[in-house]
Amino acid sequence: MTTASRLPGTYGPESGANLADILERVLDKGVVIAGDIRINLLDIELLTIKLRLIVASVDKAKEMGIDWWEDDPSLSSGARHRELAEENERLQHRLAELERRAADTA
Numbered sequence: 001m002t003t004a005s006r007l008p009g010t011y012g013p014e015s016g017a018n019l020a021d022i023l024e025r026v027l028d029k030g031v032v033i034a035g036d037i038r039i040n041l042l043d044i045e046l047l048t049i050k051l052r053l054i055v056a057s058v059d060k061a062k063e064m065g066i067d068w069w070e071d072d073p074s075l076s077s078g079a080r081h082r083e084l085a086e087e088n089e090r091l092q093h094r095l096a097e098l099e100r101r102a103a104d105t106a
Helices: 019-029 058-063 077-105
Strands: 031-041 044-055
Touching: 019 058
Parallel strands: none
Antiparallel strands: 031 044
16 A cells, blocks of 8 residues: 555554654644543442543643643742742741840840
8 A cells, every 4th residue: 555545644654654743743732541440349449549641742731721840849940949939038037036036035
């Protein structure tokens, strides 16, 4: 079968679509995979695991309102800097309060 005789949108060794093309399409549109695993014993639910996986580009995720990584200090340097600045401010206030108390007792 030649490439010209293949149906549009089909993939295979002769289709001309490579992994990069497929990945680009998936990231552009996004893919959601959802599933639940439940373990029951004698009609008593022992464990439920809910799995949700979204594969999308950063731009597509932001378009969908998903941007949790921006506030996670382990994933975002900006979030880490904000966290350190807030901690620094708390420590400065605490130090100032301790110095004030020390001056009042002296």
